[in-house]
Amino acid sequence: MIIIEWLNKYEDYASVIFGTAFGLIARLMMLRSDYRQYPAYPHGKIVHLALGLIAGALGAVAVPALYHKDYTAITFLSLAAQQFREVRNMERTTLNAIDKYELVPRGAAYIEGIAVVFEGRNYLAIFAAFLTSLASMTISWIAGLIAGLLSLLLVHFFRRGKSIQHIAIIEMAPVKLDGPNLFVGDVYIMNVGLEENRKIIEEEGLGFILHPKNDNARVTLSNLGQRQAILHDLSTRLGVFRDEGDPLLLPLAKLGLKTGKLGLFVLPREKDKSVAYHAVCNVPLLEAAVRMPTEANHRHSQGAPNG
Amino acid sequence: MAKIVGVVTTDRNGVAGGAPIFFAKSREDLEKVAHMLEKVLDCGAHQVHEDLFIIVDRH
Numbered sequence: 183m184i185i186i187e188w189l190n191k192y193e194d195y196a197s198v199i200f201g202t203a204f205g206l207i208a209r210l211m212m213l214r215s216d217y218r219q220y221p222a223y224p225h226g227k228i229v230h231l232a233l234g235l236i237a238g239a240l241g242a243v244a245v246p247a248l249y250h251k252d253y254t255a256i257t258f259l260s261l262a263a264q265q266f267r268e269v270r271n272m273e274r275t276t277l278n279a280i281d282k283y284e285l286v287p288r289g290a291a292y293i294e295g296i297a298v299v300f301e302g303r304n305y306l307a308i309f310a311a312f313l314t315s316l317a318s319m320t321i322s323w324i325a326g327l328i329a330g331l332l333s334l335l336l337v338h339f340f341r342r343g344k345s346i347q348h349i350a351i352i353e354m355a356p357v358k359l360d361g362p363n364l365f366v367g368d369v370y371i372m373n374v375g376l377e378e379n380r381k382i383i384e385e386e387g388l389g390f391i392l393h394p395k396n397d398n399a400r401v402t403l404s405n406l407g408q409r410q411a412i413l414h415d416l417s418t419r420l421g422v423f424r425d426e427g428d429p430l431l432l433p434l435a436k437l438g439l440k441t442g443k444l445g446l447f448v449l450p451r452e453k454d455k456s457v458a459y460h461a462v463c464n465v466p467l468l469e470a471a472v473r474m475p476t477e478a479n480h481r482h483s484q485g486a487p488n489g
Numbered sequence: 490m491a492k493i494v495g496v497v498t499t500d501r502n503g504v505a506g507g508a509p510i511f512f513a514k515s516r517e518d519l520e521k522v523a524h525m526l527e528k529v530l531d532c533g534a535h536q537v538h539e540d541l542f543i544i545v546d547r548h
Contacts, residue, residue: 362536375534375542376524429533429547 189323194246197318197326201245204330205238205311206231208337212303230300233269237262237304241311245319262308270301285424286417286433291407295468306337346412347463349399350392350444354455357387357447367391369438369445372430379430386423388453390446390462397476400442405471409435412446412465419461421451494532495544497523503541516540 189196213230240262247255274297281287288296310333318326346352355367359380364371366389374380394400402408413433424431433448450458497511498504499519511526513519516539523534523542532546 373535375536376527377520378524427528427531429527429531 193319193323194249196323197246197315198239198242200318200323200326200330201242201311201315202235202238204314204333205241205307206235207330208310208334209234209237209303209307211334211337212306212341229272233266233304234307236265237307238311241308242315244312245315249319259308266301266304269304270297273297273300284414285422285426286414287410288414289407289410291405291468291470292411292414294407294470295411295466298469303341306340310334310337343469344467345463346392346465346467349396349402349467350394352459352462353391353393354459355389355391355445357383357389359384364447366436366445366447369436369443371434371436371445371447374430376430379428382423382431383449386449386453388448388450388455388458390448390459392444392446392462394442394444398472398474401473401475402467402471403444404437404442405468405473408468408471409444411468411471412462413448415465416446416448416450416458416461420448420454420458423449423451492546493543494530494546495526497526497534497542497544499540508543 210231213227213234240258244255244259274293277288277293277296278290281289281293310330313333314326314330317329355369358365359374362373362375362380364374364383369391374383392403394403413435417433422433424433431449433446435444435446437444446462448458493508495509495511496504496506497513497519499513499516501512504510511522513522519540519542523544526532526544527534530544530546531548532544534542534544536542
């Protein structure tokens with residue numbers, strides 16, 4: 183009872199508290215450590231939770247400040263933007279440093295994608311806090327609660343990106359060796375010289391063919407960063423049958439140039455076909471790899487040259 | 490760009506040129522030498538044909 187009275191009396195504080203809380207909850211919701219194993223480190227988590235708290239507080243404070251005609255307070259938001267750009271840099275640097283020591287590296291495109299997501303999620307936390315604070319300031323703290331929950335839903339929706347299965351049809355394909363030449367389905371992968379490597383590849387290798395669903399997907403699949411991301415994700419989920427000093431026991435993705443389909447050759451530790459299949463399906467689409475050439479060309483042909 | 494850092498062959502007349510050339514006595518020997526070079530140099534051994542391997546550096 184006392185709390186409710188207090189909330190009614192001091193709506194400024196109420197909006198700041200709710201805003202900050204929902205901002206932090208939003209960040210917490212978006213902070214998942216999954217098979218990508220990042221941020222799995224406890225300290226990595228603390229860093230991001232602390233930044234989430236700051237983001238929430240900044241978003242929440244902005245509304246009461248504006249309400250009291252304290253317009254300079256908005257400049258704090260630009261400070262926040264600066265701060266979160268720094269987050270992106272931090273993630274990039276850390277992941278780049280680790281990447282050198284991965285058996286199957288993430289690749290620059292994937293790292294960039296992860297870094298951008300970290301930055302973007304902080305802005306989403308600010309946004310959630312701002313909405314909550316706005317509702318509880320202008321209507322009542324109950325409206326603030328409802329707005330907070332709604333913004334959490336919204337954040338949950340934004341958190342999901344697309345994955346490979348949205349742009350490609352994935353099928354398993356046999357790994358074939360024709361003398362030294364390695365094929366997945368009919369896509370040429372590489373030349374393997376040593377008999378012992380060939381034996382390992384024959385026993386342990388798994389092959390996939392990814393058929394792009396349309397012309398845009400064709401461009402995305404041919405992106406080297408996207409391919410490396412697929413290989414890395416597969417290797418983290420299934421393990422990888424290789425060591426340093428075995429340059430030919432390397433998971434590879436090659437394009438069938440004529441057809442545009444992508445041949446995927448992997449050497450999993452755990453040779454479970456259905457797990458591997460789902461792992462390929464769920465590889466995230468990298469923002470850097472998504473192109474829309476058909477859209478651009480379509481627009482171009484509308485304003486056709488005339489002379 | 491990839492670089493050829495070694496050539497292993499059983500056929501003395503089939504090869505010449507800039508990269509170090511290793512002559513093997515037999516095809517088994519050829520495999521052995523290529524294997525050793527692959528591990529030591531951390532480079533891939535590729536088979537051009539049955540009597541000729543090249544060691545390729547892709548770093």
